[in-house]
Amino acid sequence: MQERTALPPQFDRPIMLGGLLAGAVATPLLVVLVALRVVGLISSPEVVFWMAFGVVLAGALGTVMLSNIVHAALALVFTLLGIAAIYLLLGQEFLALAQVLVYGGGVTILIVFGLMLTNATEDPIVSDGAQKPFAFGVGILLALVFAVALLGHHWPAVGPAVISGAEFGERLFGEYTLAILTVGVLLDIALSGALLIARPDSPEESAE
Amino acid sequence: MTHNYGLLAPEFILFGFAMLVVAVDTFRSQFKVGSAVLAATAGVGALAALGASVAMAGVHEEFGEILVVDEFTTFFRILFAATVVVVIAMSHEFVGKHIRHPGEFYSLLLLSTIGATFMAAARELLTAYIAIEVLSFSLYVAVSLAKTDPRSGEAGLKYVLLGGVASAMLLYGLSLLYGSGGSTSYEVLREAFAEQAGEASALTLVGLAMVIGGLAFKASAVPFHMWTPDAYEGAPLPITAYLSATSKAATFALLLRLLSGPLEPLIEDWRWMLATLSVATMVVGNLVALQQHNIKRLLAYSSIGQVGFMLMALVALSDQSTSALLLHLSGYLITNLAVFTAVIAFYNRTGREEIEDFRGLAETQPYLAVVITAGLFSLSGMPLLAGFATKFLLFQAAASGGYLWLSGLAVVMSTISLYYYLQVVKQMYFFEPSGDASRWRLTPSGYVLTAVLLVVMVIVGLYFGPLYEVADTAAGALFA
Amino acid sequence: MIPIENFLLLSALLFAIGFYGVLARRSAILILMSVELMLAAVSINFIAFAAYMDPEAFTGLIFALFVIAIAAAEVGLALGIVLRVFRERRSSMVDDASSLKW
Numbered sequence: 001m002q003e004r005t006a007l008p009p010q011f012d013r014p015i016m017l018g019g020l021l022a023g024a025v026a027t028p029l030l031v032v033l034v035a036l037r038v039v040g041l042i043s044s045p046e047v048v049f050w051m052a053f054g055v056v057l058a059g060a061l062g063t064v065m066l067s068n069i070v071h072a073a074l075a076l077v078f079t080l081l082g083i084a085a086i087y088l089l090l091g092q093e094f095l096a097l098a099q100v101l102v103y104g105g106g107v108t109i110l111i112v113f114g115l116m117l118t119n120a121t122e123d124p125i126v127s128d129g130a131q132k133p134f135a136f137g138v139g140i141l142l143a144l145v146f147a148v149a150l151l152g153h154h155w156p157a158v159g160p161a162v163i164s165g166a167e168f169g170e171r172l173f174g175e176y177t178l179a180i181l182t183v184g185v186l187l188d189i190a191l192s193g194a195l196l197i198a199r200p201d202s203p204e205e206s207a208e
Numbered sequence: 209m210t211h212n213y214g215l216l217a218p219e220f221i222l223f224g225f226a227m228l229v230v231a232v233d234t235f236r237s238q239f240k241v242g243s244a245v246l247a248a249t250a251g252v253g254a255l256a257a258l259g260a261s262v263a264m265a266g267v268h269e270e271f272g273e274i275l276v277v278d279e280f281t282t283f284f285r286i287l288f289a290a291t292v293v294v295v296i297a298m299s300h301e302f303v304g305k306h307i308r309h310p311g312e313f314y315s316l317l318l319l320s321t322i323g324a325t326f327m328a329a330a331r332e333l334l335t336a337y338i339a340i341e342v343l344s345f346s347l348y349v350a351v352s353l354a355k356t357d358p359r360s361g362e363a364g365l366k367y368v369l370l371g372g373v374a375s376a377m378l379l380y381g382l383s384l385l386y387g388s389g390g391s392t393s394y395e396v397l398r399e400a401f402a403e404q405a406g407e408a409s410a411l412t413l414v415g416l417a418m419v420i421g422g423l424a425f426k427a428s429a430v431p432f433h434m435w436t437p438d439a440y441e442g443a444p445l446p447i448t449a450y451l452s453a454t455s456k457a458a459t460f461a462l463l464l465r466l467l468s469g470p471l472e473p474l475i476e477d478w479r480w481m482l483a484t485l486s487v488a489t490m491v492v493g494n495l496v497a498l499q500q501h502n503i504k505r506l507l508a509y510s511s512i513g514q515v516g517f518m519l520m521a522l523v524a525l526s527d528q529s530t531s532a533l534l535l536h537l538s539g540y541l542i543t544n545l546a547v548f549t550a551v552i553a554f555y556n557r558t559g560r561e562e563i564e565d566f567r568g569l570a571e572t573q574p575y576l577a578v579v580i581t582a583g584l585f586s587l588s589g590m591p592l593l594a595g596f597a598t599k600f601l602l603f604q605a606a607a608s609g610g611y612l613w614l615s616g617l618a619v620v621m622s623t624i625s626l627y628y629y630l631q632v633v634k635q636m637y638f639f640e641p642s643g644d645a646s647r648w649r650l651t652p653s654g655y656v657l658t659a660v661l662l663v664v665m666v667i668v669g670l671y672f673g674p675l676y677e678v679a680d681t682a683a684g685a686l687f688a
Numbered sequence: 689m690i691p692i693e694n695f696l697l698l699s700a701l702l703f704a705i706g707f708y709g710v711l712a713r714r715s716a717i718l719i720l721m722s723v724e725l726m727l728a729a730v731s732i733n734f735i736a737f738a739a740y741m742d743p744e745a746f747t748g749l750i751f752a753l754f755v756i757a758i759a760a761a762e763v764g765l766a767l768g769i770v771l772r773v774f775r776e777r778r779s780s781m782v783d784d785a786s787s788l789k790w
Binding site for chain 3: 043045046049053056057060061063064069072073076079080083086087089090091092095098099102103106107110111113114115117118126127128129131132134135136138139140142143146147150151155156157158159160161162163167168171172176179183186187190191193194195196197198200
């Protein structure tokens with residue numbers, strides 16, 4: 001019988017606690033959603049939407065509030081993958097795929113690497129600035145302004161249109177060829193720039 | 209769908225030479241050539257792009273739905289290409305001493321010019337956004353490029369983080385405008401907003417405010433200016449010059465296209481926003497400049513003050529005020545580049561950048577002192593120099609647009625600016641040199657470049673008619 | 689059918705949370721992550737508008753694709769700068785980077 005591998009100590013409590021907490025909050029909400037579906041107040045896609053909604057917002061709140069920087073990065077993954085689900089609900093399979101590949105894969109790994117290369121592993125707890133209450137007020141205000149502006153608008157009651165990948169590609173590489181070329185320039189600048197800046201200069205090089 | 213790629217010849221030239229510079233840099237050590245060959249390659253590329261832009265003057269053609277090459281685009285193309293030529297010329301000696309990656313330095317300058325030009329040429333939001341990011345990304349990298357100076361990395365960090373937030377704000381605003389107008393094309397948006405004129409929905413207004421906020425950041429208008437002094441101080445000097453020139457001019461080009469095009473029907477809604485920004489910018493920029501003791505920070509705040517003056521022309525937006533703004537932008541660019549060329553020459557010799565270090569420059573290098581004095585006087589708007597004529601027309605345009613109080617304030621602020629410019633002049637002329645009092649000489653290219661800029665500055669100051677006509681034609685393309 | 693308001697509400701909340709993070713956090717990497725949240729909100733907006741309001745031209749979809757690409761590049765570039773600053777002063781806190789005075 002293989003012995004159970006011990007988790008690194010910093011993972012023990014917060015993860016267990018977080019899991020229990022998430023379960024405690026999510027289960028009643030799920031029950032409510034299913035009940036609403038059974039009663040017929042909302043449709044099945046809406047059940048999925050509200051689930052994704054919960055995951056995205058919980059992840060986002062975790063990203064900006066958790067004091068352990070590694071946990072915050074993991075919370076971001078939830079948000080980014082939840083957003084892929086949102087894209088699927090909007091009928092955009094290609095973008096959902098891009099979101100999972102670029103964010104779920106690339107960006108997340110990049111950020112985790114960034115954390116590991118700075119001192120996050122030794123000292124993962126960060127304190128927030130003293131301007132926190134002010135930031136909180138601004139955040140609430142922004143949310144209210146946007147919600148009023150967006151929800152107060154008169155929107156036509158139609159469903160989302162599904163745009164086929166072929167159509168999408170045709171327009172992307174037809175009208176927007178130049179935009180793609182320009183983004184190529186931009187990626188070149190960003191990547192060679194990042195390399196140039198982050199690379200430590202060896203003594204020989206500085207002597208040159 | 210076929211596009212006429214020939215319309216973009218200057219940009220393809222810039223791109224090709226940017227790649228060539230990197231390639232030459234890679235093989236440089238095998239052929240044992242100095243970094244002068246890189247500057248020469250980049251300079252040839254910029255001159256070729258300048259030539260191509262001049263050759264395309266008078267073209268008025270649309271590139272698909274996304275760009276338009278008209279007199280306005282050509283005006284800014286020439287302005288940006290000329291700026292990059294000057295910046296390359298002024299930076300050669302500096303790069304040799306302080307920059308470890310000269311190839312990337314020059315190629316960044318060339319590539320960012322592509323972004324700046326597309327900002328002036330875009331007729332659609334997506335292209336405009338990508339162009340903004342091409343320019344911003346090059347600047348983030350360029351600001352952090354002085355690897356021997358710890359201030360450079362710090363400035364780059366602040367710039368990239370704040371820039372990211374500003375981009376997100378701008379983008380959210382653009383998405384709201386897209387949702388409200390139903391398209392990203394300037395023309396379609398204009399029609400959509402014309403229907404809303406006078407009673408714009410909350411959605412449009414919030415989007416408008418966020419777009420203006422995001423662009424105000426790029427133009428470093430108060431209260432979105434926090435990054436400017438840090439980026440100016442931390443950046444390598446030629447990049448500081450480039451920041452103060454191309455980055456500002458490109459943002460104003462984009463603003464002009466947006467405000468005179470899709471957002472024109474909403475003029476009553478954004479006018480007061482820009483007027484507020486303009487007042488805050490000129491007051492804060494000029495007053496904080498009074499307390500600076502580092503020449504880069506002084507020039508940073510002085511450039512913020514200048515942005516306040518330029519915003520005035522947008523508040524009183526008309527054909528005439530646009531011409532005045534374009535003229536003022538060109539005059540400001542010439543003057544600013546002259547001052548920076550001189551400051552770089554000084555820095556190359558002494559390695560210092562505090563205002564006190566300019567003590568006794570009139571003794572040790574009288575010619576440089578004259579150039580700096582003329583440049584600073586021109587910035588403050590003294591007669592005979594470019595700054596006076598262009599500022600006069602700008603203030604007049606604002607006043608005749610019904611904003612007399614704004615131009616009155618601008619005149620007061622201009623006078624205040626004279627005070628801090630005079631502080632520098634005082635150090636140069638009324639004090640003995642503190643250290644080594646022996647005379648020194650500029651490099652030959654330093655003499656030539658400063659002399660050319662000085663002469664152009666005086667010519668524009670005395671005889672601005674032809675330049676004004678060019679600016680007027682360019683402005684006419686917007687208001688056709 | 690899900691009404692468009694649901695998506696817009698999500699994007700509004702997400703943007704506000706991201707903005708809160710930018711203001712409240714001190715670590716450069718956490719600020720960067722908050723900016724990513726804001727950009728994700730932007731993408732949701734663009735895609736929702738394109739799918740509901742602009743299904744013929746769907747420029748919003750293309751916009752969202754470019755936003756995703758550019759945001760990823762921005763993370764790479766910003767992390768490069770963070771690494772450099774960290775190597776120079778062993779800290780990635782924004783207010784430890786204070787040799788530049790306002």
